[in-house]
Amino acid sequence: MGISSNLRTAFFFAMKDIIKDKKIFLFIFIAISFGTANAMIINGITDGLVLDLVDNTINSNTGHITIYPDQDKQYIEGVGVKEMKLKSMSGIVAYSSRLQVGGVIKNKGMAKSVSIVALDPANEEKISTIFEKIESGKALSSRDSNDIIISFRIQEDMGINTGDEVILTFENGNSKLYNVKGIIHTGVPAVDANTVYIPIEEAKQQLGMQDKASVILVRLTDKNSAAGYKPIIKQELELSDVRTWKEEVEYTLSSAATMNQLGNTIVLISLIAANVSVAVIIYVSIVNKRRQIGIMKSIGVKNSLIFTIFLIEAMFFGIAGVIGGDMLGYAVIRYLENHPFYDPLSREYLGARFGIYLLFSASMTSFGTSVLAGVYPAINAGKTNIIQAIYGGR
Structure with missing residues (x-):
């Protein structure tokens, strides 16, 4: 018999066997489906957590491009001219200058060191979502x-509560009594730890500074074009320390890589566990068919054909289970996207993210382990001794 004829024969017997043993197929289908779905869901949740954190950092603290003073300078000078240049550049939709200084806040005999962030509220509304994070009070x-x-x-x-009066002392020694207009929670731990926000014009007056900034945030029409704008902005503004959002969240992205590795390890372990069960089920099924296998070999069916029959069964189990798992995983991820869960630590809603790569990665890994799970039982089936199989020997 030719190769194509052998494959047709093997496929016929494999399908006949699967149809006959519907319970076996159902058990294996469930095991592979849940393993595949689990792989998609874990990676989807991990990606969602990281992307939410990155987006929150960009929207609250960095923008798409962050401009800093040169290394030998404390502040960016000539901010007015630099803002005019940014305004004239296509692809830049907003910018906002900030002053950041140290200070101390006092209230009812208590004092705390704080980071004072002075900003232009009108510009901030265009570049960040920071005022959307106000828990109580007003912007x-x-x-x-x-x-x-x-x-x-x-x-x-x-x-301290909204409406309370506090004394804010700036790093130059100036102090003033202020009303607490609002309480903010950005979700960025470093920012939420000890930050006070104040209008930039008021800060300039207290600090005796004009036309200076500690940082300038820039928002682009497309954040993925930040790397291309970086050298242009450096040249136009004559500043050397210009960073893209990816550089600003580098630590977060490196932590994300670690989280992904951990997630992949968990996924691999769960897939191996699921497919060990698959291998056991297939093996038990083959043991129960020893007599049938012996009869097939007695009429001239070769070991290779018997091996191929059970390998095709394993491949069919893998394909069916992967399709079922992909559908289940997709449905769960989409649900988590639309129904994010609340994180009490960051006080943010966190959801999963779906990407085609999740389907591809989970499908290939799950299918591969499913086929491998069927190889050993298939090899044993091909090596079955005719006499022992027919008469029940071991």
Whole structure:
């Protein structure tokens, strides 16, 4: 018999065997489906957590491009001219200059070192979502000169509430009484730890600074084009320390790589566990068919054909299980995208993310392990002794 004829024969017997043993097929289908779905869901959740954290950092603290003073300077000078240049560049939709200085906040005999972030509320609304993170109270406006916003950690540590008055001392020694207009929770731990927000014009007056900034945030029409804009902005603004959002969240991305490795390890272990069960089920099924295998060999069926029959069965189990797992995994990830869960630590809603690569990765891994799970039982089936098989010997 030719190769094509052998394959047709093997396929015929394999399909006949699968149809006959529907319970075996169902058990294996469930095991592979859940293993495949588990792989997709774990990686989808991991990716979602990382992307949510990155997006939150960009929207609250970095923008798509962050411009810093040169290494030998404390501040960016000539900010007005630099902002005019940014405004004239196509592809830049918004920018916002910030002043960042140290200070101390005092209330009811308590004091705490804080990071004072001075910003232009009108520009911030275009570049960040920071004022959308206010838990209580109201956002700052450009007209405010006696109001500040504090992070929720300061509020918790010092017992300050919206409407309370606090004394804010700047790093140059100037102090002023301010009204707490709002409490903010950005979801970025480093920012939420001890940050006070104040209108930039008020900060300039208290610090005696004009036309200076600690950082300039830039928002692009497409964040993925940040690497291309970096050298252009460096040249136009004559500044050397310009960073893309990927460089700003490098630590987060490196942590994400570790999380992905951990997730992949968990996925691999779960797939191996699922397919050990598959291998056992196939092996038991083959043992129960020893007499049938012996009869087939007695009429001239070769070992290779018997091996091929059970290998095709394993491949069919793998394909069916992968399809079922892909459908289940896709449905769960889409559900988690639309129904994110609340994280009490960051006080943010976190969801999964779906990507075609999740289907491909989970499908290939699950199918491969499923086929491998069927190889050993298939080899044993091909080596079955005719006499022992027919008469029940071991």
